[in-house]
Amino acid sequence: MRGVVMESAGDVRVEDVADARIHKPTDAVIKLTAACICGSDLWPYRGAQPVDHQMMGHEYVGVVTEVGSDVKSVEPGDFVVGSFCLSDGTCEICTDGYPSRCVNGGFMSGAQAEYARVPLADGTLVKTPGQPDASLIPSLLAASDVLGTGWFGAVAAQAGPGKTVAVVGDGAVGLMAILAARQLGASRIIAMSRHASRQRLAREFGATDIVEERGDAGAEAIRKLTNGLGAHSVVEAVGTQESMMQAIHAARSGGSVGFVGVSHGVEIPGSELFGKEIHLFGGPAPVRLFLPDLIDRIWNHQIDPGKVFDLTLPLERAAEGYKAMDERRAIKVLLQP
Amino acid sequence: MRGVVMESAGDVRVEDVADARIHKPTDAVIKLTAACICGSDLWPYRGAQPVDHQMMGHEYVGVVTEVGSDVKSVEPGDFVVGSFCLSDGTCEICTDGYPSRCVNGGFMSGAQAEYARVPLADGTLVKTPGQPDASLIPSLLAASDVLGTGWFGAVAAQAGPGKTVAVVGDGAVGLMAILAARQLGASRIIAMSRHASRQRLAREFGATDIVEERGDAGAEAIRKLTNGLGAHSVVEAVGTQESMMQAIHAARSGGSVGFVGVSHGVEIPGSELFGKEIHLFGGPAPVRLFLPDLIDRIWNHQIDPGKVFDLTLPLERAAEGYKAMDERRAIKVLLQP
Numbered sequence: 001m002r003g004v005v006m007e008s009a010g011d012v013r014v015e016d017v018a019d020a021r022i023h024k025p026t027d028a029v030i031k032l033t034a035a036c037i038c039g040s041d042l043w044p045y046r047g048a049q050p051v052d053h054q055m056m057g058h059e060y061v062g063v064v065t066e067v068g069s070d071v072k073s074v075e076p077g078d079f080v081v082g083s084f085c086l087s088d089g090t091c092e093i094c095t096d097g098y099p100s101r102c103v104n105g106g107f108m109s110g111a112q113a114e115y116a117r118v119p120l121a122d123g124t125l126v127k128t129p130g131q132p133d134a135s136l137i138p139s140l141l142a143a144s145d146v147l148g149t150g151w152f153g154a155v156a157a158q159a160g161p162g163k164t165v166a167v168v169g170d171g172a173v174g175l176m177a178i179l180a181a182r183q184l185g186a187s188r189i190i191a192m193s194r195h196a197s198r199q200r201l202a203r204e205f206g207a208t209d210i211v212e213e214r215g216d217a218g219a220e221a222i223r224k225l226t227n228g229l230g231a232h233s234v235v236e237a238v239g240t241q242e243s244m245m246q247a248i249h250a251a252r253s254g255g256s257v258g259f260v261g262v263s264h265g266v267e268i269p270g271s272e273l274f275g276k277e278i279h280l281f282g283g284p285a286p287v288r289l290f291l292p293d294l295i296d297r298i299w300n301h302q303i304d305p306g307k308v309f310d311l312t313l314p315l316e317r318a319a320e321g322y323k324a325m326d327e328r329r330a331i332k333v334l335l336q337p
Numbered sequence: 338m339r340g341v342v343m344e345s346a347g348d349v350r351v352e353d354v355a356d357a358r359i360h361k362p363t364d365a366v367i368k369l370t371a372a373c374i375c376g377s378d379l380w381p382y383r384g385a386q387p388v389d390h391q392m393m394g395h396e397y398v399g400v401v402t403e404v405g406s407d408v409k410s411v412e413p414g415d416f417v418v419g420s421f422c423l424s425d426g427t428c429e430i431c432t433d434g435y436p437s438r439c440v441n442g443g444f445m446s447g448a449q450a451e452y453a454r455v456p457l458a459d460g461t462l463v464k465t466p467g468q469p470d471a472s473l474i475p476s477l478l479a480a481s482d483v484l485g486t487g488w489f490g491a492v493a494a495q496a497g498p499g500k501t502v503a504v505v506g507d508g509a510v511g512l513m514a515i516l517a518a519r520q521l522g523a524s525r526i527i528a529m530s531r532h533a534s535r536q537r538l539a540r541e542f543g544a545t546d547i548v549e550e551r552g553d554a555g556a557e558a559i560r561k562l563t564n565g566l567g568a569h570s571v572v573e574a575v576g577t578q579e580s581m582m583q584a585i586h587a588a589r590s591g592g593s594v595g596f597v598g599v600s601h602g603v604e605i606p607g608s609e610l611f612g613k614e615i616h617l618f619g620g621p622a623p624v625r626l627f628l629p630d631l632i633d634r635i636w637n638h639q640i641d642p643g644k645v646f647d648l649t650l651p652l653e654r655a656a657e658g659y660k661a662m663d664e665r666r667a668i669k670v671l672l673q674p
Contacts (some may be wrong), residue, residue: 092566098591102616229440230430244607254435259611266607270581270600277438277620283611299370 003113004316004318009047012319017055020115025070028121030062030080033188034141035112037333039171040262045322057112058084059144061137071121078127081295082118083287084108084145089123100284107187112318114337116166126291129299136298138306138334143294144207147305148287149260154184156258156281157233161185166222168247169237170198172308172332173260175205177235179305192218215242219249231253237261244268251278258282340450340516341393341655345577346384349656354392357452362407365458367399367417371447371478374658374670376508377599382659395421396481397433401496402607408458418632419455420624421445421482447653451674463628466636473491473635475643475671478630484642485624486597487513491521493595494570498522503559505584506574509645509669510597512542513519516642519543529555547655554578574598580604588615595619633661646671
């Protein structure tokens with residue numbers, strides 16, 4: 001079968017790779033209907049993370065072709081969406097509500113391909129109510145990570161009715177956090193963005209205000225919009241020291257920061273959290289928790305997160321997709337196997 | 338009137354000071370029934386915080402002697418307990434549930450004295466159901482800060498039924514967090530302490546287990562007690578880098594750290610919070626929120642937090658009390674005006 005391999009930093013190839021197959025009784029194999037490139041795939045692409053002949057891809061939708069003998073919740077022919085985090089769904093951490101930290105779990109890989117092996121299928125995959133219309137595929141694919149992660153950011157920031165939500169980061173995850181905040185009933189949603197095309201998409205997804213300033217000037221602009229207090233809820237969707245401090249400073253006393261940007265060298269001053277009584281919560285999103293609800297909202301055309309894909313390419317041209325995202329010419333790239 | 342003044346680091350005196358009186362229509366004046374010395378009073382005492390002829394004391398119970406023209410909830414003759422944080426109870430931050438960050442608030446001072454002025458009386462004081470029996474005074478006094486702060490630590494750490502709670506710090510606040518965790522229904526409460534007398538008190542307040550190791554060895558000992566996972570809830574009641582990291586490492590994935598130790602130079606690695614999906618929340622305790630419930634539990638003899646006072650002195654001997662706490666000969670000192 002064909003699959004995307006990152007040979008080394010910046011060197012993405014589509015090659016013949018070993019066929020996906022069942023290794024354990026809890027595995028499933030799926031035929032990918034669509035896959036995509038994640039912002040986090042750019043870390044190794046840019047050399048910020050080591051990589052050596054690695055199969056890529058952790059966001060996926062497709063049709064089950066084979067299941068291991070222990071798999072009970074899906075069967076060949078089912079259309080499924082899976083979380084980028086693998087989870088057994090039965091350990092104490094999973095049942096506590098944190099499947100992305102499953103004690104037997106891990107991260108999905110190799111989903112930028114024709115077929116993929118999904119370990120821990122029962123705890124990781126969710127089947128859709130039927131075979132989806134082609135128009136729903138991008139949105140279902142988004143649920144696998146980028147939507148689920150933005151959704152978690154909004155939930156972690158305690159977005160909801162009556163709340164003012166600010167979102168730091170106008171990448172795909174930040175845009176999905178805006179959509180999530182809107183769905184969760186937030187009264188006011190402030191996108192922090194200085195790119196016209198992303199501002200437009202932010203407004204489409206539900207942003208009511210745009211703040212172009214960054215850092216402390218951005219936080220100050222948010223206080224001006226909120227009676228001097230700051231936002232109730234701030235989603236941090238970047239992962240740098242600057243973006244984390246921008247998020248903390250944009251929050252009001254007693255507010256919440258939900259952070260889903262993978263932390264890179266971030267050090268958070270305890271005295272600032274203490275002094276403002278900020279709730280801080282984040283991590284790899286427990287997408288599996290949200291999937292049934294997200295699939296339902298997509299199936300009923302309540303949300304259209306698939307709009308976040310602004311470039312679609314055949315799998316064979318994956319390298320172009322990486323380049324477009326690296327150069328910020330594309331927000332998010334969908335790959336068709 | 339007589340009051341405690343810290344002239345400079347280590348120099349505590351009891352002097353004639355200006356009488357407490359009404360300055361604003363929202364003030365009350367109370368005659369102190371009891372006051373006490375806080376662990377946080379030791380920061381200036383030890384020279385870790387500047388101090389210059391400062392009136393001391395922010396934990397207090399007493400009888401109202403005079404109220405300003407705007408005060409509606411208490412009147413002369415009422416016995417009251419007050420929060421160490423002043424709050425108007427009406428601003429957006431107060432009504433959000435964060436009175437200790439009131440936009441018009443501040444910190445109580447001058448309560449180690451015969452009388453004290455309490456600003457923002459309506460939002461700060463709570464009257465008891467009647468004149469308390471003398472045996473209840475220490476417990477009601479504890480509610481003003483040390484109990485309320487320990488209680489907040491346990492609430493912030495999401496202590497409750499089915500939860501294993503670990504407490505970092507065996508000072509008065511840590512001990513009160515143990516009492517709180519017990520009251521909140523925690524299944525297992527692990528005190529981290531290496532002092533026999535404090536271990537005994539910890540067990541009296543509800544600790545089911547004692548861990549003597551500190552740092553990563555302490556966290557490892559807690560994992561051993563919890564099926565390799567760590568505690569659901571950890572209260573950090575010290576305020577140093579070491580204690581914060583001990584708390585984070587003692588928590589399981591998806592767990593909660595409630596921190597009430599005043600942060601001194603603490604830097605929290607974002608990657609550790611992200612990697613474990615730790616909920617982090619803390620700050621100056623919103624004691625005013627808890628006071629009605631705490632007073633009720635004390636009034637009904639459901640809890641006896643007053644046991645945390647292991648030395649009682651007349652106000653005139655306050656300097657001895659500071660010395661005893663500084664030398665860790667006393668956990669907490671009650672002063673009788």
